[in-house]
Amino acid sequence: MNENVVLVQGLKKSYGRVQALRGIDLEVRRGEIFGFLGPNGAGKTTTIRCLLDLIRPDRGAIRVLGINPQADPVAVRTRTGYLPGELMLDDNLTAEQQLHQLNDLRGQRADWHYVQQLAQQLELDLKRPIRNLSKGNKIKVGIVQALMHRPQLLLLDEPTFGLDPLMQQQVHRLLKEAQASGATVFFSSHILSEVQATAERVAIIRQGLIAEVAETASLINRALRRARIRFKEAVDAQPLWTMPGVKLLSFDDSTNLVLQVEGEMNGLIKALAAFPVLDFETERPSLEEVFLTYYESDRKEA
Amino acid sequence: MSTVFRHALRRFRGQVLSWGMALALLGWMIVSVYDTIAAQQENIIKLISNYPRELMAFFGAGNRPLDLFTPEAFLSFEFLSLAPVILGIFAVLTGSGLLVGDEEKGTLDLLLAHPISRSALFLGRLLASVVATLGILAIIWLGFMVAMSWSTLRVGELDLWGPLLSLLAVLLFFVTLSLLLSMVLPSRRLAASVAGLFLVASYFVTSLSSINDNLETAARFSPLSYYQTEEAFHNLNAHWLVGLLLVAALFAALAWWQFQRRDIRVGGEAGWRVPALALPRR
Numbered sequence: 060m061n062e063n064v065v066l067v068q069g070l071k072k073s074y075g076r077v078q079a080l081r082g083i084d085l086e087v088r089r090g091e092i093f094g095f096l097g098p099n100g101a102g103k104t105t106t107i108r109c110l111l112d113l114i115r116p117d118r119g120a121i122r123v124l125g126i127n128p129q130a131d132p133v134a135v136r137t138r139t140g141y142l143p144g145e146l147m148l149d150d151n152l153t154a155e156q157q158l159h160q161l162n163d164l165r166g167q168r169a170d171w172h173y174v175q176q177l178a179q180q181l182e183l184d185l186k187r188p189i190r191n192l193s194k195g196n197k198i199k200v201g202i203v204q205a206l207m208h209r210p211q212l213l214l215l216d217e218p219t220f221g222l223d224p225l226m227q228q229q230v231h232r233l234l235k236e237a238q239a240s241g242a243t244v245f246f247s248s249h250i251l252s253e254v255q256a257t258a259e260r261v262a263i264i265r266q267g268l269i270a271e272v273a274e275t276a277s278l279i280n281r282a283l284r285r286a287r288i289r290f291k292e293a294v295d296a297q298p299l300w301t302m303p304g305v306k307l308l309s310f311d312d313s314t315n316l317v318l319q320v321e322g323e324m325n326g327l328i329k330a331l332a333a334f335p336v337l338d339f340e341t342e343r344p345s346l347e348e349v350f351l352t353y354y355e356s357d358r359k360e361a
Numbered sequence: 362m363s364t365v366f367r368h369a370l371r372r373f374r375g376q377v378l379s380w381g382m383a384l385a386l387l388g389w390m391i392v393s394v395y396d397t398i399a400a401q402q403e404n405i406i407k408l409i410s411n412y413p414r415e416l417m418a419f420f421g422a423g424n425r426p427l428d429l430f431t432p433e434a435f436l437s438f439e440f441l442s443l444a445p446v447i448l449g450i451f452a453v454l455t456g457s458g459l460l461v462g463d464e465e466k467g468t469l470d471l472l473l474a475h476p477i478s479r480s481a482l483f484l485g486r487l488l489a490s491v492v493a494t495l496g497i498l499a500i501i502w503l504g505f506m507v508a509m510s511w512s513t514l515r516v517g518e519l520d521l522w523g524p525l526l527s528l529l530a531v532l533l534f535f536v537t538l539s540l541l542l543s544m545v546l547p548s549r550r551l552a553a554s555v556a557g558l559f560l561v562a563s564y565f566v567t568s569l570s571s572i573n574d575n576l577e578t579a580a581r582f583s584p585l586s587y588y589q590t591e592e593a594f595h596n597l598n599a600h601w602l603v604g605l606l607l608v609a610a611l612f613a614a615l616a617w618w619q620f621q622r623r624d625i626r627v628g629g630e631a632g633w634r635v636p637a638l639a640l641p642r643r
Contacts, residue, residue, distance in 0.1 A: 144627075
C-alpha cells in the first residue's frame with residue numbers, strides 16, 4: 060500500500076498572468092487529517108481542484124491514492140469525497156433528492172442509513188427544498204454528499220465556513236470518525252483554530268508556495284513563546300532580553316517582565332537562576348500567531 | 362453515461378413539453394383555419410399577390426408562383442418556413458447551456474467530482490439534447506396529426522416526417538454550433554448571442570437569396586439553404602440532410618475536444634479582459 064495518499068511535486072498553475080501555484084510540493088499520509096492553511100487567494104482551492112482534475116496544472120506531478128488524476132480521473136473520484144469551496148446545489152430539488160441524484164452518479168454506493176445518520180448528526184432536514192435552506196444547511200448537504208459513500212480520501216475546501224461553532228465542532232467530530240474508519244482527510248481552511256483543533260499535520264501556503272509543512276503541535280511548540288516573569292524586587296533584567304532569540308515585550312515597575320522567546324527555553328531558564336524570581340509562566344502561541352509570523356516576514360521582505 | 366443521460370433528459374422534460382405543446386397548439390390552429398382560408402382562396406391570392414416579393418421570400422415563396430392551397434404548401438408557408446427560427450432559439454439556448462450553463466451556476470464542479478469522465482458527461486448531455494429535440498418534433502407531429510383528423514387538410518403520417526427530419530438536422534446544427542461556441546467563448550451569453558445572430562443572418566440571407574442573385578454565394582454557407590420545407594414531404598434531399606448532420610457531428614467533436622482540454626471554472630460568468638482606458642492623471 061502506498062503510504063502517501065496525496066503526492067504533489069512541483070505543481071504550477073497560472074491563470075493568464077496570475078501565478079496561482081508557483082511550484083508546490085505536498086505529501087499527505089494515509090489515515091491522517093491534514094490541514095491546508097492559507098488566506099484567501101493563496102492557492103488552496105486551485106491545489107484541491109488540480110487533485111480532482113477539474114483544472115489542469117501547467118507543470119508538476121500529482122498522484123492521488125497512487126493514481127495520476129489526469130490519466131484516470133474517474134478512478135480518483137470514485138475513491139474520493141469532495142466538498143467544493145463554493146458549493147452550488149440544484150435549488151429545484153430537496154436535499155434528499157439532491158443526495159439521491161449524486162448517489163446515482165456514484166452507482167448507488169451510499170448506504171442510505173448512513174446518510175440519514177449523518178443528516179441527524181448535522182441536524183439537517185432532508186425533506187426541505189434546497190432553495191429554502193440557509194447557507195449553513197447547504198454546506199451540511201455538501202458534507203453529507205462528500206461522506207456518504209465512505210471515501211478513502213476526503214478533499215474538503217473550507218468545510219466549516221458558514222457553520223455555527225457548534226456545527227463546526229460536529230463537523231470536526233465527523234472528520235475524526237471518518238479518520239477512525241480509515242479515511243484520509245485533506246481539508247483547507249483559513250480558520251486557524253479549526254486546523255489546530257483537528258489536523259495532525261498542517262501545510263501553510265502563501266502566494267502559491269508552501270511556506271511550511273509540519274505537525275501542528277511541533278509547529279506551535281517550536282515557534283515563539285511568551286514568558287511572563289515576576290521578580291520579588293526591582294532588578295536590572297537587561298541581560299535577559301539581550302540573549303539570542305529573546306526579545307523584550309514589556310517591563311513594568313522593574314518587576315513584571317514579558318519576553319518573547321524563539322526556540323529553546325533552556326538558556327533563559329538558566330539565566331533566570333541569577334534573579335529573584337517570584338513567578339514564571341510561559342504561553343504557547345496559537346497557530347494564528349505562528350501563521351501571522353509567516354505573513355509578517357513577508358511584509359518585512361516587501 | 363446512462364446516468365448522465367437520464368438526469369439530463371429529466372431536466373429537459375419541462376422544455377420538451379412547453380416547446381412541443383406550444384408549437385403543436387400553433388400547428389393545430391394553422392390546420393384548423395385551413396378550411397376557412399381555402400374557402401377564401403381567390404380573395405387571399407389577390408391579397409397576397411400585392412405583397413412585396415421580399416416579404417414573400419421569408420415564407421419560402423420568393424421566386425416561384427404561389428400555390429398556397431395544397432396541404433404541403435400551406436403547412437410550409439404557415440409553419441415550416443418559420444420553424445427553424447422559432448425552434449432555433451431552443452437549439453441555441455440548449456447548446457450554449459448544455460455544459461457551460463452548469464459551469465456558470467457553479468454546479469459542474471461538484472458534478473465532475475463524481476466518478477464520471479468528461480466524455481461521458483459530454484456525450485450523455487449531448488445525446489439527451491438530441492432526444493429532447495426529437496421529442497419536441499414528435500409532439501409537433503402529433504399535434505398536426507390530431508388537428509388533421511378534424512380538417513380537410515391531409516398529409517401522410519410519414520410524409521410530415523420529411524420536413525421535420527430536415528428541421529431536426531438544422532436544429533442539431535445550431536445545438537452543436539452553440540455548444541462549440543460555449544467552449545471557446547468566455548460566457549454562455551456570448552455564445553448564445555453569436556449563434557443566435559448567425560441563425561437570424563442565415564434566415565435573412567437564405568430567404569432573400571431567392572430574389573437576389575448577389576446573395577447566392579453567401580447563401581451557400583447558410584445552413585438554412587439546406588433546409589427543406591414543401592419539397593421534403595415527398596422528396597427529402599438525403600445529401601443535404603446528411604451534410605447538415607455531418608457538420609453538426611464535426612462541431613460536436615470539436616466541442617468535445619475543447620471540453621477535454623479546458624479548466625472547469627468555479628462559477629460565474631467569465632469575460633474577455635478589455636484593457637482599461639488609461640485616463641491621464643492630474
